[in-house]
Amino acid sequence: MARIQIAGGRPLDGTVEVSGAKNAVLPILMASLLTDQPCGLSGVPHLKDVTTTMELLGQMGVEISLGDCFRVEMCARELAGDTAPYELVKTMRASILVLGPLLARQGVAKVSLPGGCAIGARPVDLHLKGLKAMGADIHVDAGYIVARAERLKGARVVLDTATVTGTENIMMAATLADGTTVIDNAAQEPEVVDLAECLITMGADISGHGTNTITITGRQRLDGYDYKVLPDRIEAGTFLVAAAMTGGRVRTTNARPDTLDAVLGKLEEAGAEISIGEDWIELDMGGRRPKAVDVTTAPYPGFPTDMQAQFTALNAIAEGTGVVRETVFENRFMHVQELQRLGADIRLQGNAVIIRGVEKLTGAPLMATDLRASACLVLAGLVAEGMTIVDRVYHIDRGYENIEEKLRQLGADIRRLTR
Ligand code: UD1
Secondary structure, rough: OOOEEEEEOOOOEEEEOOOOOOHHHHHHHHHHHHHOEEEEHHHHHHHHHHHHHHHHHOOOEEEEEOOOOOOEEEEEOOOEEEEEEHHHHOOOOOHHHHHHHHHHHOOOOEOOOOEEOOOOOOOHHHHHHHHHHHOOOOEEEEOOOEEOOOOOOOEEOOOOOHHHHHHHHHHHOOOEEEEEOEEEEOOOOOHHHHHHHHHHHHOOOOEOOOOOOEEEEEOOOOOOOEEEEEHHHHHHHHHHHHHHHHHHEEEEEEOOOOOOHHHHHHHHHOOOOOOOOOOOEEEEEOOOEOOOOOOOOOOOOOOOOHHHHHHHHHHOOOOOEEEEOOOOOOOHHHHHHHHOOOOOOEEEOOEEEEEEOOOEEEEOOEOOOHHHHHHHHHHHHHOOEEEEEOOHHHHHOOOOOOHEEEEEEEOOEEEEEOO
């Protein structure tokens, strides 16, 4: 099983290109199920979750091929399947995103219930509630969600929680429904907006995306798309935190500063100098040690839960004491025990951690538990004295493209061990 080995202590310096946003790529790839016309997506990162999605779509009869320069071509001319099997769903919860498009296009879909998850219960009840409001008949049979509808009908859907993939599933389903759907308390994440923009290029009638009320009027059919995905704000944020922790200077290109307001604000509070252009962000720490910051996660435009672990690592070596509060997912602090093994002074208290920054961490073997937790362990390894080895890096490969190559390019002493 692959591991990542890091010799800590080098300040990062240089330029790194941000890849396409995983959380936008996955729903946009799934949107190819909505049409029998060819679709092409550019800027697709080479990630495990993308491969899993392609496998899933392939099983459903989508003709799919990889073009040049990170482009994926798809055509769901005729659908050959209606099932997202447990084997794929258990490795990638976002597989649930086939539910809305399949149901809208062919009137039937079967998706395995995701089951337990390392970062909490993560139910899908709101996805189902929305589709039921649109007239779908849904029941659970042998661990599978079985959904049927002759033709979905527009409805008003009020989400109890602003779920990201739930909003995406309902929005995709509504593009082919009969009449108008209004999603209230919709997620406002940039990835939801990117999906909406792509659906609009397919001829969908959508307005209000990026606000908490999205209105969709269904069409009889949609065209294909030729689209370029938005850059990954979490990957960009992760490199900037790495720069801040190591006292270095890093410029991220192909970045969208407007999607990172909450994160950049916290980095400035930590003492970083930030400059931005239209599509780049530069962070200069000037060799200083970061100051501890308090962070509370919240739906967009609040501070992203997907950056929580990285800021926990930053606070671990910062000057002062920081409190990191998690309000989106329960049980998303599995990285804490691993950071403690490096010498971090962290106390868990309910849904918060109190981190007293220490002068130095010391390298140790560590175990990654989920995607963002594994990124935080790599960041900690970059500043820990001596050698850190992060095991189970398949978690990191789900969401970060060539992370060790990109960090090496910035001057880190990091490599992948394949045995
Ligand atoms: C998406 C992102 C993930 C990110 C998360 C929150 C993708 C592929 N993944 O995950 O990286 O961490 O948003 O920004 O885009 N909830 C319910 N019932 C539901 C659905 C969700 O109670 O039916 C709750 C969840 O338990 C959680 C909250 O809503 O407490 C937000 O979850 P949600 O936005 O759905 O996360 P995902 O879409 O799974």
